[in-house]
Amino acid sequence: MPDTGRQLRLRRFWDKHAGDYDRRMSLTERRYFRDTRPWIAGRATGDTLEVALGTGLNLPHYPPGVRLTAVEWSPAMLDVARRRAAGLGVEADLRLGDAQALDLPDASFDTAVCTFGLCAIPDGRAAFAEMVRVLRPGGRLLLADHVASSVLPVRALQALADAVTVPLQGEHFRRRPLLWAQSLGLEVLEHERFNLGIIERIAARVPGQG
Numbered sequence: 001m002p003d004t005g006r007q008l009r010l011r012r013f014w015d016k017h018a019g020d021y022d023r024r025m026s027l028t029e030r031r032y033f034r035d036t037r038p039w040i041a042g043r044a045t046g047d048t049l050e051v052a053l054g055t056g057l058n059l060p061h062y063p064p065g066v067r068l069t070a071v072e073w074s075p076a077m078l079d080v081a082r083r084r085a086a087g088l089g090v091e092a093d094l095r096l097g098d099a100q101a102l103d104l105p106d107a108s109f110d111t112a113v114c115t116f117g118l119c120a121i122p123d124g125r126a127a128f129a130e131m132v133r134v135l136r137p138g139g140r141l142l143l144a145d146h147v148a149s150s151v152l153p154v155r156a157l158q159a160l161a162d163a164v165t166v167p168l169q170g171e172h173f174r175r176r177p178l179l180w181a182q183s184l185g186l187e188v189l190e191h192e193r194f195n196l197g198i199i200e201r202i203a204a205r206v207p208g209q210g
Contacts, residue, residue, distance in 0.1 A: 006122070006170075007122060010120075010122065010169065010170045011073060011074055013168075013169050013170075014073070014074040014076070014077055014120075014169075015074050015075060015076035015077070016076075018055065018074060018076035018077045018079070018080050019076070019080070021054070021055050021077070021080070022055055022057070022080075025057075029057070032195055032198075032199060033116075033144075033199060034194070034199075036115065036144045036199065036201055037057060037058050037061050037115060037144075038061040039144075039201060040058065040061075040113055040115050040142045040143075040144050040201060041058045041061035041062045041063075041113065041115075041142075042061055042062075042063060043111075043140065043142055043203055044062055044063065044066050044068075044111040044113055044140075044142060045063075045065070045066065045110055045111055045140070046065075046066070046067065046109075046110030046111060047067050047069070047108065047109045047110050047111070048062070048066045048067065048068050048069070048109060048110065048111040048112070048113060049068075049069050049070070049071070049102075049104070049109045049111070049112045049113065049131070049134060050068065050069075050070040050071070050112075050113040050114070051070075051071050051099045051102075051112065051113070051114045051117060051127060051130075051131055052071070052072065052073070052099055052114055052115075052116075052117025052118070052120070052121060052127075053070040053071060053072040053077070053078065053081050053094060054072065054074075054077050054081065054116075054117065055077055055080040055081050055084065056070075056080065056081030056082075056084040056085060056094075057115075058113065058115055059081070059084055059085055059088055059090050059092070060088055060090075062090070066111075068090070068092035068093070069092065069093040069094075069095070069104075069109075070092060070093070070094045070095070071095055071096075071097035071098075071099060071102065072094070072095075072096065072097070073096070073097070073098060073099065073121075075096060078094060078095075078096055081094055082094050099114075099117070099121050099126075099127035099130060099131075100121060100122070100123050100126040100127050100130065101126070101130065102130045102131075102133075102134060104134045105134070106133055106134060107133075107134070107135065107136045107137065107139075108134050108136070109134050109135055109136065109139060110135075110136060110139050110140070111135075111139060111140045111141075111142060112131040112132075112134065112135050112139065112140070112141050112142070113142045113143075114127075114131065114142075114143050114144075114145075115143070115144045115145070116144060116145055116146065117145070118143065118145050118175060118177055119145050119146060119147075119171055119172050119173070119175055120169070120170050120171050120172070121170075122170055124172065124175055124177070124180075125180060128177060128180045128181075128184075129180075129184070132184055132186070132206060135206045136206070136208075137206060137207065137208025137209055138205065138206060138207075138208050138209050139205070139206045140189075140203060140204065140205055140206075141181065141186060141202070141203075141204045141205075141206065142202070142203050142204075143177050143181075143200075143201065143202045143204075144199070144200065144201040144202070145175065145177060145199075145200060146173060146198050146199055146200075147173075147174070147175060147176050147177070147178075147193075147197075147198065147199075147200045148173070148174040148175070148176055148197075149196050149197045149198045150193060150196065150197025151196045151197060154196050154197075154198065155174065158173040158174050158198075159173075159174065161173050162174060176200075177200070177202065178191065178200060178202055181202060181204045185207055186204040186205060186206060186207070187204060187205040187207065188202060188203075188204050189203045189204060189205055190202065190203040191203075
C-alpha cells in the first residue's frame with residue numbers, strides 16, 4: 001500500500017519516539033497491561049507472525065519452538081527491536097513492512113500476534129484482515145489492545161482523547177478488534193477485559209482444520 005502524506009507523517013512521529021518509547025511506556029506496562037505480553041506471546045506456536053512489532057517488547061516472552069517473523073512500519077522502531085533480539089539471543093526474521101498490505105503468502109502461519117498496535121495502524125480493519133489472510137486453517141490470532149471502555153463515562157473521555165490523538169499520532173482509543181473477529185467468522189477461544197474494560201485480550205481461531 002503506497003504511503004500517503006499522512007502515513008509518512010505518522011511514520012516520522014514513531015521514528016522520532018523510538019529511542020524513548022520503552023521508558024515512556026514502562027509505567028503503563030506495569031500498571032495497566034498486567035501480564036498481557038506473556039499471556040499473548042506464551043500462546044504462540046509454530047510459524048508465528050507478529051504485526052506492529054514496535055521495539056520488540058514481546059520478544060522475551062515467546063516460548064521455545066516458535067519460528068518468528070515480525071513486521072514493523074517504523075525503521076527506527078525496527079532498529080530497536082533488532083538490538084533487543086540480538087541481546088536476548090532470539091533468532092527471528094524482523095522486517096520492515098506495512099501491516100495493511102503484508103508481503104506474505106496466504107495461509108503461511110500457525111499464529112498471528114498483535115499487541116497494542118492495531119490502535120495505531122491507520123486502517124486497522126485492513127491490518128486485521130491481512131493477519132487472518134496469512135493464517136492457516138485452524139490458526140490462532142492473538143490480540144491485545146486498549147479499546148472502547150465498557151463504562152459509558154470513560155467512553156466519552158476516550159472520544160475526547162481521539163479528537164486529539166488520532167490527528168496527532170494516529171492513536172485510536174475506541175476500536176474493537178473483537179467485533180472484527182466475530183464479523184469474519186473467527187471462533188473466539190479466550191476473551192478478557194479489565195481496567196474499566198479498556199484493556200482487552202483475545203485468542204481466536206480461524207475456521208478449518210490445522
